[in-house]
Amino acid sequence: MKKYALTLTLIAASFLAGYAVKTSVDKNEKEPMKKVTGIGGIFFKCKDPKAINQWYNEHLGFDTSPYGTAFAWRDAEDSTKKGLTQWNPFPEDTKYFAPSAKDFMINYRVENLEALVMQLKKENVTIVDQVETFDYGKFVHILDPEGNKIQLWEPAE
Known part of the structure; x- marks a missing residue:
């Protein structure tokens, strides 16, 4: 049971980390670079x-x-x-x-x-x-x- 909970936690953490990176990248792409x-x-x-x-x-x-x-x-x-x-x-x-x-x-x-x-x-x-x-x-x-x-x-x- 502990192994299942740990696996589930790692999957959730990976998903959230990926979402945060994607959101950050998407935000940077939408904001034009100041020249x-x-x-x-x-x-x-x-x-x-x-x-x-x-x-x-x-x-x-x-x-x-x-x-x-x-x-x-x-x-x-x-x-x-x-x-x-x-x-x-x-x-x-x-x-x-x-x-x-x-x-x-x-x-x-x-x-x-x-x-x-x-x-x-x-x-x-x-x-x-x-x-x-x-x-x-x-x-x-x-x-x-x-x-x-x-x-x-x-x-x-």
Whole structure:
């Protein structure tokens, strides 16, 4: 009798565990993965980044450094979360935007960069490099259909 009860308990536990896993998987399939959550930065080529930084500082009040400036903001849904959008001029001969021949690059903030890269690969999006991790987040570069290089950034929270 004990063996029968133990077997019945194991079957019931297996059924419940399978149901819980299936429900979890079904729930994940129904909720679309968040992709871009905002603009992380705007980068552009110019003849003289130092002069451009100075002009924007003098005429538009940008608090510039050799790396441009960062605009601080708060999340609309959770005002305790802060974010930054980076604005940065680059020398016109920079190779940082390669393989794109364009004079600009936009950085988009994302959640779960690795999962997004896996999804983009399935969708045959050109992934330029590997995900790199720094103290301030994870990065990867992709190309859109017109050859614009796009930087995807998952900020370190």
